[in-house]
Amino acid sequence: MASAIDPAAAVPRLGRARWHWAEALPWLALAAVPFVFPGYLALGCQVIVMILFALSLDLILGYAGIITLGHAALFGTGAYAAGMLSAHLGWNEPITGLLVAGAAAAAVGFVSGWFLLRYHGLALLMLTLATAILLQELANTLAPYTGGYDGLLGIAIDPIFGRFANDLFRQNYYVYGLIVLLAAFLIARRVVASPFGQSLVGIRENVKRMHAIGAPVHGRLVAIYTIAAAMAGVAGGLFAQIHAFVTLQVMGFQLSGAVLIVVILGGAGRLYGAFIGAAIYVILEDQLAKLSPEFWEFGVGLVLVATVLFARRGLLGIAEDLTARLRRRTP
Amino acid sequence: MTALALETRDLHNRFGGLEVVRNLNFNLAPGARHALIGPNGAGKTTFVNLVAGALSPSHGAILLHGRDITGLVQAARVKRGIVRTFQISQLFRNLTVLENVALAIAERDGIARVLWRGLAAFPTIVDEAVALLAGLDLAADATTAIRALAYGRQRLVEIAIALALKPSVLLLDEPAAGIPSAESHVILAALDRLPPAIAVLIIDHDMGVVFRFARRITVLVGGLTLAEGTPAEIAADPRVRTAYLGESILPDGVGR
Structure with missing residues (x-):
């Protein structure tokens, strides 16, 4: 039966599977950095x-509505997995290292x-925080393997x-990271546009209703949590490979809070909120830390307060409102 | 004798010291139009929650088409055909009417677990949802977000989602709740058009709705069955009037 209603127009989220020209902008910007700011690739x-890590949080927070204060536990698992693979087992091939990092974090996430x-709600918030603290303490206790408080040395990636x-x-690592990010993004985009991704939105919007239409809510949440964990683990693995050094901070509360911000x-x-948020956060942190090494967090806090007060839906929310207003003015 | 669509045996539920549903034996025949009425706190919504699987009984059994489903979780019961609506609309407020129904269809067909193909790969979902909405006079609202929809229309979406799941037993928890009685005829018209094969149990305070829709009525008081019978029998039953503390619960012209 052919319906009179265009499916893509009727179900806007169907349409989202198609590419919009504006989606090219963040990628062009990221690709331009080595040419425009060749001296800033370490920051890049x-x-x-951070984008990759935030993307993984967006999958569970933005789509499935899972709030967590312990997302760094999964980033840290990936970082330690990739780091220990090289430092202890002498496995220095970077791409398989990232896959191992993702698999280890996925296992912990599952x-x-x-x-x-x-x-x-609050119980989940506290339990995710507690889980991250437990894992961080475990990493501290296993000092012979993780380096504990002194950090993990001896990572030598090929x-x-x-x-x-x-x-x-x-x-080279900027290009490498960009390709890894693109691959992860394509997976994330595909997942959120799928029927599975839509059922996650349903869980976020009204979990009672999802139960009543027969959705296995817990299974769906565990599935997306595992996928997001793998992505966070890859981000952690990338971090370990770039810096050739892992400390306990990769599992710290500060990082969990930062990615939430x-x-x-x-x-x-x-x-795409992850792209804008990560770019602003990391660059702001870098600039403010130069201005005032002890006081930079104040500036980050100020930006967050302004966001929550004036832009509940984040900077992309503001952008959406502006384009909607422009479109109304020029029909 | 054909098997009952739904049967409860000694269904019992306790919240702490409070016994909300007490050893309830209830039968629903296939194609039934049955109403469950009773004063506030009689245990009506608790009964719906027990049958739908949102609550677990203290003891007793629930049978669907003769098969024991007491141990099944809510999702498994929906798959077997028990579907409920809510007294207070439980919808996806930021999604459109069509998306609300499409999510239910995707869930029913097992498409909702598909992770690696776009929703656009399943155009029949949208076609089916559009047809269903047309049958409930909701086609014009298909692309409207729930939050922008009048509450009376939202009540229709509740019914649309339930029908999208192709139930064999439908539990309607006050389908006309929250809308002015002048508009309840829209809901009644939708109820009249429910597929005849579905066994329907309706809970309502609005006796106009109950006496027009139901062919059998069960009166629940304090978690116990007080009376059961045809609308005429219930209207004539003096115990029912007493249970409602002397209030005349009946619409004009019924039972007089």
């Missing part, structure tokens, strides 16, 4: 790692998610494809 690498995702080494200016600042539930 930090931005890329097991912890199975228990955690029976809870929601050049990518045997050719592109981790140079001082991070030229990034997603809220950029705009949750949009994927």
Whole structure:
């Protein structure tokens, strides 16, 4: 039966599977950085790692509505997995290293998610925080393997494809990180546009209704949590490979809080919010830290307060409102 | 004798010391139009929650088409055909009417677990949702977000979602709640058009709705069945009037 209603217009989220020209902008901007700011690629690498990490949080927070204060536990699992693979087992090939990092974090995400995702609201917030603290303490206790408080040394990653080494200016690693980010983004975009992704939006919007239409809510949440965990793990692995050094901070509360700020600042539930949020957060942190090494967090806090007060839906929310207003004015 | 669509045996539910539903034996025949009425706190919504699987009974059994489903979770019961609506609309407020129904259809067909193909790969979902909305006079609202929709129309979307799941037993928890009685005829018209094969149990305070729709009525008081019978029998039953504290619960012209 052919319906009179265009499916893409009737179900806007169907239409989202198609590419919009504006989606090219963040990628063009990221691709232009080595040419425009060749001296800032180390900072660029930090931005890329943060985007990837925030993208994974957006999958669970922005789409499925899972709130967590312990997302760094999964980033840290990936960082330690990739780092220990090289430092202890001598496995220095970077791409398989990232896959191992993703798999390790996915395993931790699956097991912890199975228990955690029976809870929601404040209980979930506290339990995710507690899980991250437990894992961080575990990493501290296993000092012979993780380096504990002193950090994990002895990571020596091979050049990518045997050719592109981790140079001082991070030229090769910037490109490497960008390709990894693109691959992860394509997966995330596909997942959120799928029927599965839509059922996550349903869970976020009204979990009672999802139960009543027969959705296996817990299973769906564990599934997306595991996918997001793998992505966070890859971000952590990338971090470990870039810096050739891992400390306990990769599992820290500060990082869990930072990635939450990034997603809220950029705009949750949009994927591209992670790009804007991460770029602003990392660059702001870098600039403010130069201005005032002790006081930079004040500036970050100020930006967050302004976002929550004036732009509940993040910077992308503001952008959407502006384009909607412009479109109304010019029919 | 054909198997009952729904049967409860000694269904019992306790919240702490409060016994909300007490050893309830209830039968629903296939194609039934049955109403459950009773004063506030009689245990009507608790009964719906028990049958739908949102609550677990303290003891007792629930049978669907002769098969025991007491141990099944809510999602599994929906798959077997028990579907409920809510007294207070439970909709996806930021999604359109069509999306609300499409999510239910995707869930029913097992498409909702598909992770690697776009929703656009399943155009029949949209076609079916559009047809369903047309049948409920909701086609004009298809692309409207729920939050922008009048509450009376939202009540129709509740019914549309339930029908999208192709139930064999439909539990309607006050389908006309929250809308002015002048508009309840829209809901009544929708109820009249429910597929005849579905066994329907309706809970309502609006006796106009109950006496027009139901062919059998069960009166629940304090978690116990007080009376059961045809609308005429219930209207004539003095115990029912007493249970409602002497209020005349009946619409004009009924039982007099």
